[in-house]
Amino acid sequence: MKAYVLINASPGRAIDVAERIKGQDGVVGADAITGEYDVIAVCEAPDVNQVGRVIVEKIQKVDGVFKTITCLVVK
Numbered sequence: 001m002k003a004y005v006l007i008n009a010s011p012g013r014a015i016d017v018a019e020r021i022k023g024q025d026g027v028v029g030a031d032a033i034t035g036e037y038d039v040i041a042v043c044e045a046p047d048v049n050q051v052g053r054v055i056v057e058k059i060q061k062v063d064g065v066f067k068t069i070t071c072l073v074v075k
Contacts, residue, residue: 001044001045001046001047001048001050001051001072001073002042002043002044002072002073003042003043003044003051003055003070003071003072003073004040004041004042004043004070004071004073005040005041005042005043005055005059005068005069005070005071006036006037006039006040006068006069006070006071007021007037007038007039007040007041007059007065007066007067007068007069008037008038008065008066008067008068009038009039009064009065009066010064010065010066013038013063013064014032014033014038014039015032016064017030017032017038017039017062017064017065018030018031018032018039018041020062020063020064021039021041021058021059021062024054024058024059025054025058026043026044026045026050026051026053026054026058027041027042027043027054027058027059028042028043028044029041029042030042037069041059043055043059048072051070051072055068055070
């Protein structure tokens with residue numbers, strides 16, 4: 001299962017948040033971006049429940065993460 005996670009970070013924290021998320025177990029990559037969201041992360045896990053765990057336990061706990069939106073890949 002693959003998902004893109006759109007992240008709003010606290011002001012001035014986008015680059016730091018992206019760097020701290022990179023390398024987490026289940027996170028394939030993370031980049032600071034421009035636009036409505038500050039960071040985009042790519043997660044991969046065996047199933048949707050594991051993707052949820054990665055988001056809750058690895059991404060949302062990073063200092064500076066304000067909000068996440070998960071987009072599951074369907075194909």
